[in-house]
Amino acid sequence: MKQLDTFQKYLVEEFYDDYREGLLSRRTFIRRVAFITGSMAATVAAMAAAGCQPIELPAANEAMPTATPAAAQAAPAPTTEPQSPLSVAADDPDVQASEITFPSGADEIMGYLAQPAAAGVYPAILVCHENRGLTPHIQDVARRFAKAGYVALAIDLLSREGGTASRDRDEVPGLLTDAGPERHVGDFSAGFDYLQTLETVDGERIGMTGYCFGGGITWRAATALPGLKAAVPFYGPAPELDQVPNIQAAVFGVYAEQDERINAGIEPLEQALADAGITYQITIYPGVNHAFHNDTSERYVEEQATQAWEDTLAWFAEYV
Secondary structure (H helix, E strand, O other): OOOOOOHHHHHHHHHHHHHHOOOOOOHHHHHHHHHOOOOHHHHHHHHHHOOOOOOOOOOOOOOOOOOOHHHHHHOOOOOOOOOOOOOOOOOOOEEEEEEEEEEEEEEEEEEEEEEOOOOOOOOEEEOOOOOOOOOHHHHHHHHHHHHHOOEEEEEEHHHOOOHHHHHOOOHHHHHHHHHHHHHHHHHHHHHHHHHHHHEEEEEEEEEEEOOOOOHHHHHHHHOOOOOOOOEEEEOOOOOOOOHHHHHHOOEEEEEEEOOOHHOOOOOOOHHHHHHOOEEEEEEEOOOOOOOOOOOOOOOOOOHHHHHHHHHHHHHHHHHO
């Protein structure tokens, strides 16, 4: 039975929290964990290890769930209607946005590129999606950056699997963890190179941000991409502490007061950042939980999400 890696364990625990709070049904919770672990036997073990005692566990020899095309799923999709006053419509005249592809090694990677409509050369931001994949919400976030004067590239980390939209929603987190963080960081390295080819981008001024799962990938990209000027990870798993001295970006970490699972790693991470002499700031936003920035999420809190966005822009303005 395979040992769960950092991101797999992180997502199993996240989905268990969602289940306990009534944000996921038992069936959806089990399906998502099964796609991550790869077998029902491993699912039983992983759920027990996460403390999932109050629910009926599946039989260890039960068949794995079958992935279905996203378009054929009977369960209603999560809302894609933005609640945030910061939302930028796809037809906003101040923004130009389109789906693009760029090379990453021998593969063609899909992404969503948003930039100011006015002619000019702008700093750029790489955007890493959550465990849901490249969703309309993340496209909206890219447009928000464009509205604020950045070229923003949101990458679909499931490009090799046909793209987020083509996959079973419950299967997406497992596909992302199966691919591994090294592949994802490599795609962002390729995205960094792609941005530098654009006439609208100042190649010396590129930052990165990501949310939840994407926050963890942002931390890891910061350890691997020396060209990043700044990074803003939102409540994702911390990088390996021995890799922290490799960070050259100025890092602003966004965390939620009620997100005890993630916050348990803040103290050793801060110590590693301080010991390495890295420019950083950690802000814990009061009265909110994990994923409070996502305005298509049940945990969205407008006041703190807006504050975190303004703080993010201020950080990028200073360091990118």
